[in-house]
Amino acid sequence: MIRRVIPTWLFFALAIAGVSVLLVSYEFLSQRQTRINPKQTTIPSFEKLGEGVKRMFAKQGTQENPKPPMFWNDMRATLWRLFIGMGIGVLASVLVGVLMGAYRWIEAPLSPIVMFLSKIPPTGMMPIYFAVAGTDQRMFTSMVALGIFFSMTQSIYQSVRDNVTDEAINKAYTLGASESEVIFEVIWKQILPNVIDCIRAQIGPAMIFLIAAEMVVSDAGLGYQIRMQSRVLNMNIVFVYLLVLGLIGVVAEYSLLWVRRRLCPWFEGT
Numbered sequence: 203m204i205r206r207v208i209p210t211w212l213f214f215a216l217a218i219a220g221v222s223v224l225l226v227s228y229e230f231l232s233q234r235q236t237r238i239n240p241k242q243t244t245i246p247s248f249e250k251l252g253e254g255v256k257r258m259f260a261k262q263g264t265q266e267n268p269k270p271p272m273f274w275n276d277m278r279a280t281l282w283r284l285f286i287g288m289g290i291g292v293l294a295s296v297l298v299g300v301l302m303g304a305y306r307w308i309e310a311p312l313s314p315i316v317m318f319l320s321k322i323p324p325t326g327m328m329p330i331y332f333a334v335a336g337t338d339q340r341m342f343t344s345m346v347a348l349g350i351f352f353s354m355t356q357s358i359y360q361s362v363r364d365n366v367t368d369e370a371i372n373k374a375y376t377l378g379a380s381e382s383e384v385i386f387e388v389i390w391k392q393i394l395p396n397v398i399d400c401i402r403a404q405i406g407p408a409m410i411f412l413i414a415a416e417m418v419v420s421d422a423g424l425g426y427q428i429r430m431q432s433r434v435l436n437m438n439i440v441f442v443y444l445l446v447l448g449l450i451g452v453v454a455e456y457s458l459l460w461v462r463r464r465l466c467p468w469f470e471g472t
Contacts, residue, residue: 228245229248232248243435243436244437246437250438251442254439254442257436258271258272258439259271275422276424277424277446279420279422279423280425283343283423284408286346287343287349287350288347288350288401291350291354292354292401294347294351295351295354295358295400296358298312298351298355299354299355299357299361300359300385300389300390300393302316303360303362303363316356320352320353320355324349324411331345331348331415342412345415346408346412349411350407353407357403358393358396361393365392366388366389371388371389374388395462398458398461402458402459409451413447416429424446427443428444
């Protein structure tokens with residue numbers, strides 16, 4: 203039966219079984235590839251992955267001039283760029299999306315522009331970012347912020363149009379609410395769960411844009427290190443960095459779900 207409820211213990215047992223099958227299959231492929239070519243590094247075993255982790259956290263520099271391990275240096279650079287870029291992109295898209303959904307005179311000129319630019323892949327516009335913003339922090343910030351801005355603006359604008367009824371707005375006006383009170387007390391509270399879900403949906407694309415940019419022009423970051431290590435076939439480091447990227451996304455996902463439960467206890471979506 204579609205959407206039939208299963209016991210919680212069975213759900214978690216199946217989840218653990220799925221992960222276990224994936225890990226066992228990976229190790230089987232690694233051992234099989236090693237038997238064919240003992241020097242292969244394309245699919246490193248778990249033992250080789252452990253060696254890669256040790257290299258990631260090994261001390262850098264000299265005794266007189268010590269430097270932090272490359273992992274912390276790359277992680278700090280990527281997370282800072284991602285946080286700043288997504289912060290600017292989310293704030294701008296919320297502001298423009300709400301205004302477009304609330305005022306027809308703002309929707310009319312902006313909706314065709316937003317719709318058109320949301321269809322252009324941000325990675326295809328990288329040469330423009332390089333020419334306009336250079337290759338420093340401004341480029342990474344603009345790449346992430348503009349990369350999520352247009353599609354997220356369109357989603358928020360559509361959420362205002364679909365989820366906030368004219369009846370609710372008219373009731374608020376009848377009770378004496380001002381325009382700002384209607385926006386904050388009626389529109390904003392009604393679309394807040396959808397805004398949080400929009401942010402959740404944009405985490406993956408934002409990371410794609412950032413990693414792509416780091417692979418091309420950065421001298422630090424997870425994307426940069428993946429490119430450099432893959433050149434010399436150090437796949438035991440590349441695979442661990444990919445695992446870290448996935449963990450960043452999972453932590454961000456569940457953090458936003460927790461925020462949604464705290465801020466929107468009435469929302470029953472999952």
